[in-house]
Amino acid sequence: MKRALLLLLLVACVPSFDFVGIEKQVDQLSIKHGGPGWKLEGIDGLMNPLDTIDAHLTDLKELQLQLEGKPQKEASSMLIETRISMLQSQQYFLESQVLDPRPLAEIVLTGSDTLINASIERFSCANRNKIITATILLERSLNRAHDAINQLDLLLQQHEFARPIIGTDDTRPKFYTARLGKVWTTIRVNNVLVSQCR
Numbered sequence: 036m037k038r039a040l041l042l043l044l045l046v047a048c049v050p051s052f053d054f055v056g057i058e059k060q061v062d063q064l065s066i067k068h069g070g071p072g073w074k075l076e077g078i079d080g081l082m083n084p085l086d087t088i089d090a091h092l093t094d095l096k097e098l099q100l101q102l103e104g105k106p107q108k109e110a111s112s113m114l115i116e117t118r119i120s121m122l123q124s125q126q127y128f129l130e131s132q133v134l135d136p137r138p139l140a141e142i143v144l145t146g147s148d149t150l151i152n153a154s155i156e157r158f159s160c161a162n163r164n165k166i167i168t169a170t171i172l173l174e175r176s177l178n179r180a181h182d183a184i185n186q187l188d189l190l191l192q193q194h195e196f197a198r199p200i201i202g203t204d205d206t207r208p209k210f211y212t213a214r215l216g217k218v219w220t221t222i223r224v225n226n227v228l229v230s231q232c233r
Contacts, residue, residue, distance in 0.1 A: 052105035054114070057098070058200050061118055064094050073118060074202065077213035078128050078180055085129040088122050095119055110194040114201075117186040121210055124179035128218070131172035134165050160232035170225040177218050183210060 051059070065073045068091040070083035083091060099115045102108045187208070191198055202208060 052101065052111070054107040054110045054194075054197060055200055057102070057107075057111040057114060060098060061095070061114060064091060064098070067091075068094075073121070074208040076121060076125065077209040078124060078176065079214045079217060080209065082125045082129065083122060085126065085133075088126045088129075092119060092122055095122070107194075107196075110190060110197050113186060113190040113194075114197075117183050117190065120179050120183035120186060124176045124183060127172045127176035127179060131169040131176065134169035134172070158228050163229055163232045166225050166229055170222055170229070173218055173222050173225075177215060177222070180210070180213060180215055180218075187211075 051057075062072050062074070065071065065076070065083065068083055068087040070076060070087075070091075071081040075081050076083065095115050095118055099112060102111050102115075105111065187201070187210075191201060191203065
């Protein structure tokens, strides 16, 4: 009886490598590395700590290597690629925040015109290079965020069995509703202000 119970416990501890099992492992890796769980992450929202992202990426790549010969390998690999893009997007965003976290002007939308009211006391051409670097990082973050969303869309389109596991519509991952418009606005404002420096 004890031997049978021990065997059951050992089997229960072995991770599953079908899509459901991989999604669980992906979520556990987010939590292991200080994140909220992959479905709760979003740019400028809940994110993984910057200092754990490299180790997190390494763990995901190691997990991907274990997929050979496993069921639903293509869908599982697509999920891991999505996660890698999400984490790289977060990494670039957080690195930009270390350099300069502020939008450097107020944006006022009036109809089809956009007026930029520069906050001169907060902006100095002496910070130009730092702001350019931060803006480049934001652009990379935005690109990787779009990659992640496109990859996730493709996964859901190609693998119907993944939809209830990942979630759709109101239950889809928070990354879909990340404030990417705010990131784009910050990039645009930074570029306008830096262009005024000679």
